[in-house]
Amino acid sequence: MLLAEVEYARPSTVEGAVRLLSSHAGARPLAGGQTLTNVMKARAAAPDVLVDLNDLEELRQISRTADGGLELGAMVTLSELIRSPDADARPILAEVAAQIADVQVRNRGTIGGNICSNDPTNHLPPVVAALGATMTIRGPDGERTVTAEEFFVGVYMTAVAPGELMTKLTVPAADGARDGFASIPIGRDGTCICNAAATVEDGQARIALGCVAAVPVVLSSTAEEDAVREAVRGADLDPPSDVHASDDYRRHLAEVVALRAVQQAAG
Numbered sequence: 001m002l003l004a005e006v007e008y009a010r011p012s013t014v015e016g017a018v019r020l021l022s023s024h025a026g027a028r029p030l031a032g033g034q035t036l037t038n039v040m041k042a043r044a045a046a047p048d049v050l051v052d053l054n055d056l057e058e059l060r061q062i063s064r065t066a067d068g069g070l071e072l073g074a075m076v077t078l079s080e081l082i083r084s085p086d087a088d089a090r091p092i093l094a095e096v097a098a099q100i101a102d103v104q105v106r107n108r109g110t111i112g113g114n115i116c117s118n119d120p121t122n123h124l125p126p127v128v129a130a131l132g133a134t135m136t137i138r139g140p141d142g143e144r145t146v147t148a149e150e151f152f153v154g155v156y157m158t159a160v161a162p163g164e165l166m167t168k169l170t171v172p173a174a175d176g177a178r179d180g181f182a183s184i185p186i187g188r189d190g191t192c193i194c195n196a197a198a199t200v201e202d203g204q205a206r207i208a209l210g211c212v213a214a215v216p217v218v219l220s221s222t223a224e225e226d227a228v229r230e231a232v233r234g235a236d237l238d239p240p241s242d243v244h245a246s247d248d249y250r251r252h253l254a255e256v257v258a259l260r261a262v263q264q265a266a267g
Contacts, residue, residue, distance in 0.1 A: 074112025180264030
């Protein structure tokens with residue numbers, strides 16, 4: 001299906017992009033377009049103005065923070081993350097990015113787009129939640145930073161309000177922690193039926209489950225198998241049922257991927 005008629009703007013500054021987004025009630029930011037254009041073709045979304053972010057070099061930067069963490073501009077593509085030597089600060093991010101779809105999608109898809117779409121089957125939301133990342137959001141009233149728990153608020157919904165723009169993702173330094181990720185994908189390059197990310201330090205695990213709720217489910221546990229399983233069972237998960245898996249099977253898979261992610265991190 002062809003796209004409906006829509007106005008198009010391509011600002012050269014972040015301030016210009018925020019001004020456009022905040023001055024048009026039906027404006028939507030366009031990053032890689034891997035999700036938005038398909039949604040528009042299906043007539044599930046009908047923005048009045050597309051604000052193309054591809055000229056915003058400020059949002060394409062990858063750098064180390066002063067404490068050894070990682071700062072990623074929202075317009076950094078998945079392929080750019082994978083190739084960046086700075087990604088060694090938290091290698092799990094590049095490792096997971098390399099599992100997303102295929103090379104064509106990774107060449108266009110962006111960090112901000114994957115996170116801000118907050119599709120429950122996406123790879124990156126549980127990863128950034130497990131790592132304790134923060135997101136910087138800029139709007140007409142200035143800039144604010146929110147945690148992952150505050151950022152993800154519902155299916156396809158985040159803390160980025162109309163007229164605002166996520167500008168960067170900041171991941172803290174590992175400081176001895178090690179990270180892991182496990183997933184059950186639909187086919188080799190498909191989205192996930194269930195996934196989990198974990199970071200382990202001094203025998204303590206922080207786990208984030210994906211595909212089992214509207215937002216990543218964050219748990220704390222020791223790194224032992226029985227404790228991880230008990231933590232997942234105690235989360236009282238209420239996952240959806242669909243053609244790929246029933247709710248009961250997803251509950252079972254949540255234990256499996258959580259344990260695999262913790263074991264990968266601990267190992």
